[in-house]
Amino acid sequence: MNNLKIRNVLPEELDCITEIEATCFPAAEAAPKNVFKERFSVFPEGFFVAELNNEIIGFINGGVTNENHIQDEFFETMSLHIPNGDNIxxxxxxxxxxxxxxxxxxxxxKHFIESAKKSDRKNVxxxxxNHLIEYYKQFGYINEGVSESIHGGAEWYDMYLELK
Ligand SMILES: CC(C)(COP(=O)(O)OP(=O)(O)OC[C@H]1O[C@@H](n2cnc3c(N)ncnc32)[C@H](O)[C@@H]1OP(=O)(O)O)[C@@H](O)C(=O)NCCC(=O)NCCS
Incomplete structure:
Protein backbone atom coordinates (compact mmCIF):
# COMPACT_ATOMS: atom_id res chain seq x y z
CA MET A 1 0.00 0.00 0.00
CA ASN A 2 1.22 3.49 -0.79
CA ASN A 3 1.15 5.50 2.42
CA LEU A 4 3.21 8.32 0.99
CA LYS A 5 2.46 11.72 2.45
CA ILE A 6 3.88 14.89 0.91
CA ARG A 7 4.07 17.94 3.15
CA ASN A 8 6.30 20.88 4.04
CA VAL A 9 9.55 20.05 5.81
CA LEU A 10 9.98 20.62 9.55
CA PRO A 11 13.20 22.20 10.88
CA GLU A 12 14.07 19.09 12.92
CA GLU A 13 14.10 17.07 9.69
CA LEU A 14 17.04 18.93 8.13
CA ASP A 15 19.64 16.45 9.45
CA CYS A 16 17.79 13.63 7.76
CA ILE A 17 17.48 15.68 4.55
CA THR A 18 21.24 16.32 4.58
CA GLU A 19 21.90 12.58 4.95
CA ILE A 20 19.62 11.69 2.04
CA GLU A 21 21.32 14.35 -0.10
CA ALA A 22 24.76 12.88 0.71
CA THR A 23 23.49 9.44 -0.29
CA CYS A 24 22.03 10.70 -3.57
CA PHE A 25 24.79 13.03 -4.80
CA PRO A 26 28.61 13.01 -4.95
CA ALA A 27 30.26 15.20 -2.30
CA ALA A 28 31.03 18.01 -4.79
CA GLU A 29 27.33 18.33 -5.68
CA ALA A 30 25.60 17.56 -2.38
CA ALA A 31 24.21 20.55 -0.49
CA PRO A 32 25.39 20.77 3.14
CA LYS A 33 23.12 21.32 6.13
CA ASN A 34 23.69 25.08 6.37
CA VAL A 35 22.38 25.47 2.81
CA PHE A 36 19.24 23.47 3.62
CA LYS A 37 18.80 25.56 6.77
CA GLU A 38 18.89 28.78 4.76
CA ARG A 39 16.50 27.41 2.11
CA PHE A 40 14.11 26.41 4.87
CA SER A 41 14.32 29.70 6.73
CA VAL A 42 13.88 31.85 3.59
CA PHE A 43 11.36 29.78 1.63
CA PRO A 44 9.77 26.94 3.63
CA GLU A 45 6.75 27.00 1.27
CA GLY A 46 8.96 25.58 -1.47
CA PHE A 47 10.49 22.73 0.54
CA PHE A 48 8.54 19.46 0.62
CA VAL A 49 9.30 16.05 2.06
CA ALA A 50 7.91 12.62 1.22
CA GLU A 51 7.05 10.70 4.37
CA LEU A 52 6.44 6.97 4.23
CA ASN A 53 5.27 5.23 7.40
CA ASN A 54 6.76 7.99 9.59
CA GLU A 55 10.10 7.98 7.75
CA ILE A 56 11.39 10.78 5.51
CA ILE A 57 12.38 9.04 2.27
CA GLY A 58 12.79 11.97 -0.11
CA PHE A 59 12.35 15.66 -0.72
CA ILE A 60 12.17 18.45 -3.28
CA ASN A 61 13.07 22.08 -2.74
CA GLY A 62 13.45 25.31 -4.63
CA GLY A 63 13.69 29.07 -4.83
CA VAL A 64 12.14 31.80 -6.95
CA THR A 65 13.78 33.93 -9.62
CA ASN A 66 13.06 36.13 -12.60
CA GLU A 67 15.94 34.55 -14.51
CA ASN A 68 15.20 31.92 -17.16
CA HIS A 69 18.04 29.65 -16.04
CA ILE A 70 19.30 28.65 -12.62
CA GLN A 71 22.48 30.49 -11.67
CA ASP A 72 25.03 28.27 -9.91
CA GLU A 73 25.20 30.72 -7.01
CA PHE A 74 21.53 30.04 -6.30
CA PHE A 75 22.45 26.47 -5.23
CA GLU A 76 24.51 28.01 -2.43
CA THR A 77 22.65 31.10 -1.31
CA MET A 78 19.06 32.23 -1.05
CA SER A 79 20.15 35.87 -1.44
CA LEU A 80 19.00 35.48 -5.08
CA HIS A 81 15.49 34.42 -4.03
CA ILE A 82 12.76 36.81 -5.24
CA PRO A 83 9.53 35.93 -3.39
CA ASN A 84 7.23 37.32 -6.07
CA GLY A 85 9.33 36.20 -9.02
CA ASP A 86 7.95 34.48 -12.11
CA ASN A 87 9.96 31.27 -12.18
CA ILE A 88 10.51 28.65 -9.54
CA LYS A 110 3.71 16.61 -9.22
CA HIS A 111 3.15 18.17 -5.81
CA PHE A 112 5.83 20.78 -6.49
CA ILE A 113 4.32 21.65 -9.88
CA GLU A 114 0.82 21.99 -8.39
CA SER A 115 2.16 24.26 -5.67
CA ALA A 116 3.95 26.40 -8.30
CA LYS A 117 0.70 26.72 -10.25
CA LYS A 118 -1.20 27.79 -7.13
CA SER A 119 1.47 30.43 -6.50
CA ASP A 120 0.93 31.72 -10.03
CA ARG A 121 4.48 31.04 -11.25
CA LYS A 122 5.13 31.09 -15.00
CA ASN A 123 7.78 28.38 -15.29
CA VAL A 124 9.49 25.67 -13.28
CA ASN A 130 21.84 13.63 -19.37
CA HIS A 131 20.32 10.36 -18.09
CA LEU A 132 17.39 12.17 -16.45
CA ILE A 133 16.28 14.26 -19.46
CA GLU A 134 13.75 11.65 -20.58
CA TYR A 135 12.51 11.23 -17.02
CA TYR A 136 11.65 14.93 -16.74
CA LYS A 137 10.09 15.06 -20.19
CA GLN A 138 7.20 12.93 -18.88
CA PHE A 139 6.10 15.92 -16.77
CA GLY A 140 6.24 18.23 -19.80
CA TYR A 141 9.69 19.73 -19.21
CA ILE A 142 11.48 20.95 -22.32
CA ASN A 143 15.20 20.36 -22.73
CA GLU A 144 17.20 23.46 -23.67
CA GLY A 145 20.50 21.65 -24.05
CA VAL A 146 23.77 21.81 -22.15
CA SER A 147 23.67 24.34 -19.34
CA GLU A 148 26.27 26.96 -18.52
CA SER A 149 26.22 25.48 -15.03
CA ILE A 150 29.48 24.04 -13.75
CA HIS A 151 27.94 23.00 -10.44
CA GLY A 152 30.10 20.28 -8.86
CA GLY A 153 32.16 20.06 -12.06
CA ALA A 154 29.47 17.99 -13.83
CA GLU A 155 27.67 18.50 -17.15
CA TRP A 156 24.09 19.71 -16.69
CA TYR A 157 21.13 20.30 -18.98
CA ASP A 158 18.70 23.19 -18.57
CA MET A 159 15.05 22.19 -18.60
CA TYR A 160 11.88 24.20 -18.04
CA LEU A 161 8.18 23.56 -17.67
CA GLU A 162 5.83 26.28 -18.84
CA LEU A 163 2.87 26.68 -16.49
CA LYS A 164 0.99 29.35 -18.43
C1 LIG B 1 16.08 10.89 -9.83
C2 LIG B 1 15.36 10.33 -8.62
C3 LIG B 1 14.86 11.48 -7.76
C4 LIG B 1 14.18 9.49 -9.09
O1 LIG B 1 13.50 8.95 -7.94
P1 LIG B 1 12.47 7.75 -8.03
O2 LIG B 1 11.58 7.83 -6.84
O3 LIG B 1 13.21 6.50 -8.27
O4 LIG B 1 11.66 8.17 -9.34
P2 LIG B 1 10.38 7.46 -9.90
O5 LIG B 1 10.07 6.24 -9.14
O6 LIG B 1 9.35 8.51 -10.07
O7 LIG B 1 10.87 7.07 -11.36
C5 LIG B 1 12.13 6.43 -11.57
C6 LIG B 1 11.99 5.33 -12.56
O8 LIG B 1 11.32 4.28 -11.93
C7 LIG B 1 10.24 3.87 -12.74
N1 LIG B 1 9.19 3.45 -11.84
C8 LIG B 1 8.33 4.23 -11.17
N2 LIG B 1 7.49 3.49 -10.46
C9 LIG B 1 7.85 2.21 -10.67
C10 LIG B 1 7.38 0.97 -10.19
N3 LIG B 1 6.34 0.90 -9.36
N4 LIG B 1 8.03 -0.15 -10.58
C11 LIG B 1 9.07 -0.09 -11.41
N5 LIG B 1 9.57 1.06 -11.91
C12 LIG B 1 8.95 2.18 -11.54
C13 LIG B 1 9.86 5.08 -13.53
O9 LIG B 1 9.20 4.71 -14.71
C14 LIG B 1 11.20 5.68 -13.79
O10 LIG B 1 11.79 5.04 -14.88
P3 LIG B 1 12.56 5.90 -15.97
O11 LIG B 1 13.74 6.47 -15.28
O12 LIG B 1 12.91 4.88 -16.99
O13 LIG B 1 11.58 6.95 -16.41
C15 LIG B 1 16.26 9.40 -7.77
O14 LIG B 1 16.81 8.41 -8.60
C16 LIG B 1 17.38 10.14 -7.07
O15 LIG B 1 17.19 10.65 -5.97
N6 LIG B 1 18.55 10.16 -7.70
C17 LIG B 1 19.74 10.80 -7.12
C18 LIG B 1 19.58 12.27 -7.07
C19 LIG B 1 19.29 12.90 -8.41
O16 LIG B 1 19.96 12.66 -9.40
N7 LIG B 1 18.26 13.75 -8.42
C20 LIG B 1 17.84 14.47 -9.59
C21 LIG B 1 18.57 15.74 -9.69
S1 LIG B 1 18.19 16.58 -11.18
Whole structure:
Protein backbone atom coordinates (compact mmCIF):
# COMPACT_ATOMS: atom_id res chain seq x y z
CA MET A 1 0.00 0.00 0.00
CA ASN A 2 1.22 3.49 -0.79
CA ASN A 3 1.15 5.50 2.42
CA LEU A 4 3.21 8.32 0.99
CA LYS A 5 2.46 11.72 2.45
CA ILE A 6 3.88 14.89 0.91
CA ARG A 7 4.07 17.94 3.15
CA ASN A 8 6.30 20.88 4.04
CA VAL A 9 9.55 20.05 5.81
CA LEU A 10 9.98 20.62 9.55
CA PRO A 11 13.20 22.20 10.88
CA GLU A 12 14.07 19.09 12.92
CA GLU A 13 14.10 17.07 9.69
CA LEU A 14 17.04 18.93 8.13
CA ASP A 15 19.64 16.45 9.45
CA CYS A 16 17.79 13.63 7.76
CA ILE A 17 17.48 15.68 4.55
CA THR A 18 21.24 16.32 4.58
CA GLU A 19 21.90 12.58 4.95
CA ILE A 20 19.62 11.69 2.04
CA GLU A 21 21.32 14.35 -0.10
CA ALA A 22 24.76 12.88 0.71
CA THR A 23 23.49 9.44 -0.29
CA CYS A 24 22.03 10.70 -3.57
CA PHE A 25 24.79 13.03 -4.80
CA PRO A 26 28.61 13.01 -4.95
CA ALA A 27 30.26 15.20 -2.30
CA ALA A 28 31.03 18.01 -4.79
CA GLU A 29 27.33 18.33 -5.68
CA ALA A 30 25.60 17.56 -2.38
CA ALA A 31 24.21 20.55 -0.49
CA PRO A 32 25.39 20.77 3.14
CA LYS A 33 23.12 21.32 6.13
CA ASN A 34 23.69 25.08 6.37
CA VAL A 35 22.38 25.47 2.81
CA PHE A 36 19.24 23.47 3.62
CA LYS A 37 18.80 25.56 6.77
CA GLU A 38 18.89 28.78 4.76
CA ARG A 39 16.50 27.41 2.11
CA PHE A 40 14.11 26.41 4.87
CA SER A 41 14.32 29.70 6.73
CA VAL A 42 13.88 31.85 3.59
CA PHE A 43 11.36 29.78 1.63
CA PRO A 44 9.77 26.94 3.63
CA GLU A 45 6.75 27.00 1.27
CA GLY A 46 8.96 25.58 -1.47
CA PHE A 47 10.49 22.73 0.54
CA PHE A 48 8.54 19.46 0.62
CA VAL A 49 9.30 16.05 2.06
CA ALA A 50 7.91 12.62 1.22
CA GLU A 51 7.05 10.70 4.37
CA LEU A 52 6.44 6.97 4.23
CA ASN A 53 5.27 5.23 7.40
CA ASN A 54 6.76 7.99 9.59
CA GLU A 55 10.10 7.98 7.75
CA ILE A 56 11.39 10.78 5.51
CA ILE A 57 12.38 9.04 2.27
CA GLY A 58 12.79 11.97 -0.11
CA PHE A 59 12.35 15.66 -0.72
CA ILE A 60 12.17 18.45 -3.28
CA ASN A 61 13.07 22.08 -2.74
CA GLY A 62 13.45 25.31 -4.63
CA GLY A 63 13.69 29.07 -4.83
CA VAL A 64 12.14 31.80 -6.95
CA THR A 65 13.78 33.93 -9.62
CA ASN A 66 13.06 36.13 -12.60
CA GLU A 67 15.94 34.55 -14.51
CA ASN A 68 15.20 31.92 -17.16
CA HIS A 69 18.04 29.65 -16.04
CA ILE A 70 19.30 28.65 -12.62
CA GLN A 71 22.48 30.49 -11.67
CA ASP A 72 25.03 28.27 -9.91
CA GLU A 73 25.20 30.72 -7.01
CA PHE A 74 21.53 30.04 -6.30
CA PHE A 75 22.45 26.47 -5.23
CA GLU A 76 24.51 28.01 -2.43
CA THR A 77 22.65 31.10 -1.31
CA MET A 78 19.06 32.23 -1.05
CA SER A 79 20.15 35.87 -1.44
CA LEU A 80 19.00 35.48 -5.08
CA HIS A 81 15.49 34.42 -4.03
CA ILE A 82 12.76 36.81 -5.24
CA PRO A 83 9.53 35.93 -3.39
CA ASN A 84 7.23 37.32 -6.07
CA GLY A 85 9.33 36.20 -9.02
CA ASP A 86 7.95 34.48 -12.11
CA ASN A 87 9.96 31.27 -12.18
CA ILE A 88 10.51 28.65 -9.54
CA UNK A 89 13.80 26.77 -9.66
CA UNK A 90 14.19 23.25 -8.34
CA UNK A 91 17.45 22.88 -6.43
CA UNK A 92 17.07 19.20 -5.73
CA UNK A 93 14.81 16.19 -6.07
CA UNK A 94 16.05 13.27 -3.99
CA UNK A 95 14.62 9.87 -3.12
CA UNK A 96 16.64 7.62 -0.86
CA UNK A 97 18.14 4.76 -2.96
CA UNK A 98 16.26 2.20 -0.85
CA UNK A 99 12.98 3.67 -2.07
CA UNK A 100 13.72 4.59 -5.68
CA UNK A 101 11.77 3.38 -8.73
CA UNK A 102 8.43 3.28 -6.96
CA UNK A 103 7.07 6.53 -8.30
CA UNK A 104 7.82 8.58 -5.18
CA UNK A 105 9.90 11.20 -7.01
CA UNK A 106 7.06 11.50 -9.49
CA UNK A 107 4.66 12.29 -6.65
CA UNK A 108 7.06 14.85 -5.20
CA UNK A 109 7.46 16.50 -8.60
CA LYS A 110 3.71 16.61 -9.22
CA HIS A 111 3.15 18.17 -5.81
CA PHE A 112 5.83 20.78 -6.49
CA ILE A 113 4.32 21.65 -9.88
CA GLU A 114 0.82 21.99 -8.39
CA SER A 115 2.16 24.26 -5.67
CA ALA A 116 3.95 26.40 -8.30
CA LYS A 117 0.70 26.72 -10.25
CA LYS A 118 -1.20 27.79 -7.13
CA SER A 119 1.47 30.43 -6.50
CA ASP A 120 0.93 31.72 -10.03
CA ARG A 121 4.48 31.04 -11.25
CA LYS A 122 5.13 31.09 -15.00
CA ASN A 123 7.78 28.38 -15.29
CA VAL A 124 9.49 25.67 -13.28
CA UNK A 125 13.24 25.48 -13.97
CA UNK A 126 15.66 22.66 -13.28
CA UNK A 127 19.06 21.40 -14.30
CA UNK A 128 19.72 17.70 -14.64
CA UNK A 129 22.21 15.21 -15.94
CA ASN A 130 21.84 13.63 -19.37
CA HIS A 131 20.32 10.36 -18.09
CA LEU A 132 17.39 12.17 -16.45
CA ILE A 133 16.28 14.26 -19.46
CA GLU A 134 13.75 11.65 -20.58
CA TYR A 135 12.51 11.23 -17.02
CA TYR A 136 11.65 14.93 -16.74
CA LYS A 137 10.09 15.06 -20.19
CA GLN A 138 7.20 12.93 -18.88
CA PHE A 139 6.10 15.92 -16.77
CA GLY A 140 6.24 18.23 -19.80
CA TYR A 141 9.69 19.73 -19.21
CA ILE A 142 11.48 20.95 -22.32
CA ASN A 143 15.20 20.36 -22.73
CA GLU A 144 17.20 23.46 -23.67
CA GLY A 145 20.50 21.65 -24.05
CA VAL A 146 23.77 21.81 -22.15
CA SER A 147 23.67 24.34 -19.34
CA GLU A 148 26.27 26.96 -18.52
CA SER A 149 26.22 25.48 -15.03
CA ILE A 150 29.48 24.04 -13.75
CA HIS A 151 27.94 23.00 -10.44
CA GLY A 152 30.10 20.28 -8.86
CA GLY A 153 32.16 20.06 -12.06
CA ALA A 154 29.47 17.99 -13.83
CA GLU A 155 27.67 18.50 -17.15
CA TRP A 156 24.09 19.71 -16.69
CA TYR A 157 21.13 20.30 -18.98
CA ASP A 158 18.70 23.19 -18.57
CA MET A 159 15.05 22.19 -18.60
CA TYR A 160 11.88 24.20 -18.04
CA LEU A 161 8.18 23.56 -17.67
CA GLU A 162 5.83 26.28 -18.84
CA LEU A 163 2.87 26.68 -16.49
CA LYS A 164 0.99 29.35 -18.43
C1 LIG B 1 16.08 10.89 -9.83
C2 LIG B 1 15.36 10.33 -8.62
C3 LIG B 1 14.86 11.48 -7.76
C4 LIG B 1 14.18 9.49 -9.09
O1 LIG B 1 13.50 8.95 -7.94
P1 LIG B 1 12.47 7.75 -8.03
O2 LIG B 1 11.58 7.83 -6.84
O3 LIG B 1 13.21 6.50 -8.27
O4 LIG B 1 11.66 8.17 -9.34
P2 LIG B 1 10.38 7.46 -9.90
O5 LIG B 1 10.07 6.24 -9.14
O6 LIG B 1 9.35 8.51 -10.07
O7 LIG B 1 10.87 7.07 -11.36
C5 LIG B 1 12.13 6.43 -11.57
C6 LIG B 1 11.99 5.33 -12.56
O8 LIG B 1 11.32 4.28 -11.93
C7 LIG B 1 10.24 3.87 -12.74
N1 LIG B 1 9.19 3.45 -11.84
C8 LIG B 1 8.33 4.23 -11.17
N2 LIG B 1 7.49 3.49 -10.46
C9 LIG B 1 7.85 2.21 -10.67
C10 LIG B 1 7.38 0.97 -10.19
N3 LIG B 1 6.34 0.90 -9.36
N4 LIG B 1 8.03 -0.15 -10.58
C11 LIG B 1 9.07 -0.09 -11.41
N5 LIG B 1 9.57 1.06 -11.91
C12 LIG B 1 8.95 2.18 -11.54
C13 LIG B 1 9.86 5.08 -13.53
O9 LIG B 1 9.20 4.71 -14.71
C14 LIG B 1 11.20 5.68 -13.79
O10 LIG B 1 11.79 5.04 -14.88
P3 LIG B 1 12.56 5.90 -15.97
O11 LIG B 1 13.74 6.47 -15.28
O12 LIG B 1 12.91 4.88 -16.99
O13 LIG B 1 11.58 6.95 -16.41
C15 LIG B 1 16.26 9.40 -7.77
O14 LIG B 1 16.81 8.41 -8.60
C16 LIG B 1 17.38 10.14 -7.07
O15 LIG B 1 17.19 10.65 -5.97
N6 LIG B 1 18.55 10.16 -7.70
C17 LIG B 1 19.74 10.80 -7.12
C18 LIG B 1 19.58 12.27 -7.07
C19 LIG B 1 19.29 12.90 -8.41
O16 LIG B 1 19.96 12.66 -9.40
N7 LIG B 1 18.26 13.75 -8.42
C20 LIG B 1 17.84 14.47 -9.59
C21 LIG B 1 18.57 15.74 -9.69
S1 LIG B 1 18.19 16.58 -11.18
Missing amino acids: AIFGLDVHPKYQKRGYAKQLM LLTCK
